[in-house]
Amino acid sequence: MTMRPYPKSGDLFESERLRTEQLAPGAILLRGFATHEAPALVDAIEVISNSTPFRTMTTPGGRKMSVEMTNCGDVGWLSDNRGYRYVPEDPVTNKAWPAMPIPFEDLAKRAAAISGFENFLPDSCLTNRYLPGSKLSLHQDRDERNFDAPIVSVSLGSPAVFLFGGQCRADRPRRILLENGDVVVWGGPARLTFHGIAPLADEHHPLTGACRLNLTFRKAL
Ligand code: SIN
Ligand code: FE2
Numbered sequence: 001m002t003m004r005p006y007p008k009s010g011d012l013f014e015s016e017r018l019r020t021e022q023l024a025p026g027a028i029l030l031r032g033f034a035t036h037e038a039p040a041l042v043d044a045i046e047v048i049s050n051s052t053p054f055r056t057m058t059t060p061g062g063r064k065m066s067v068e069m070t071n072c073g074d075v076g077w078l079s080d081n082r083g084y085r086y087v088p089e090d091p092v093t094n095k096a097w098p099a100m101p102i103p104f105e106d107l108a109k110r111a112a113a114i115s116g117f118e119n120f121l122p123d124s125c126l127t128n129r130y131l132p133g134s135k136l137s138l139h140q141d142r143d144e145r146n147f148d149a150p151i152v153s154v155s156l157g158s159p160a161v162f163l164f165g166g167q168c169r170a171d172r173p174r175r176i177l178l179e180n181g182d183v184v185v186w187g188g189p190a191r192l193t194f195h196g197i198a199p200l201a202d203e204h205h206p207l208t209g210a211c212r213l214n215l216t217f218r219k220a221l
Contacts, residue, residue: 023164023174026150026190028115034107034154035181041215042156042207044101045127048072051098052090054129060084066134067197073100073124075220077143084143086124086220100125107183108152108217115185117150122217130160130212132202138165138173138194141218149219150187156180156215157208158200165194180205 019031034041054068057079071077075086076097090097104125112120128136141151155162155178162184165173171194178184186193200212 023176023184023186024190024193026188027164027184027186027193029176030111030114030183030185031179032181033111033114033183034156037103037107038156038181038207040103041107041154042213044104045156045213045215048098048101048127052093052095054127055092065136066130067136068129068131068134070127071125072098072104072127073122073220075124077124077126077218077220086143104215104217107154108215111152111154111183111185112150112187115150115187117185117187120149120152120217120219122149122152122219124218124220126216126218128214128216130158130197130200130214132200132210134197135199136197138163138169138196140192140194141216142192144218144220147191150185150191152217153184154215154217155182155184156213158203158205158210158212160200160212160214161198163194163196163198165196167192167194169194180207 021029023029049070052070054070056065056068058064060083075088078087108122109120157180159177159179162176162178163173164176165171
């Protein structure tokens with residue numbers, strides 16, 4: 001086996017930098033930031049969903065969402081006919097949500113810090129599961145108590161087109177392909193950016209098959 005020469009530190013920095021893209025002030029895309037951890041994250045999601053299953057939720061308006069969701073952490077995000085909110089217990093199991101695994105919290109903190117948000121302490125992790133055709137309409141994350149902390153979003157498995165808009169719903173969103181291990185962080189001036197996921201294509205990924213998983217870390221309380 002021949003070894004490629006190890007890049008000079010300048011080259012290494014350059015290639016790292018190129019994999020980081022500022023989407024807007026306060027919004028950073030970290031390509032491949034979680035690729036090495038991805039298999040362990042997928043295994044941990046499997047364990048979580050064995051005790052608190054993925055389920056489809058309905059919007060306050062009564063529309064069934066196509067994405068399946070579950071949570072871990074001190075509180076979990078819910079949507080039903082009473083509205084959007086964070087609750088400490090899963091209404092399906094009537095038990096507390098599973099604790100956030102340390103490697104989840106650690107990843108979220110590292111991604112936030114490298115994006116300029118020091119001391120991020122997530123207390124909630126929403127886990128989304130998309131199958132071919134599943135989508136998430138443009139929305140803002142605004143059910144948290146305040147908007148001081150960023151949102152950290154980790155993509156796993158099949159690729160998806162992330163819709164990243166502006167501060168108004170009508171702003172035309174950019175379409176950004178997110179692949180296994182990509183992490184997006186948005187906070188500060190970008191904290192209330194409208195975002196969503198275009199209908200998932202039917203693509204096989206070795207880690208997850210046709211499905212995409214997404215972890216969204218928030219400081220809800
Ligand atoms: C979300 O906005 O809750 C998730 C976005 C994603 O799946 O990438
Ligand atoms: Fe969101």
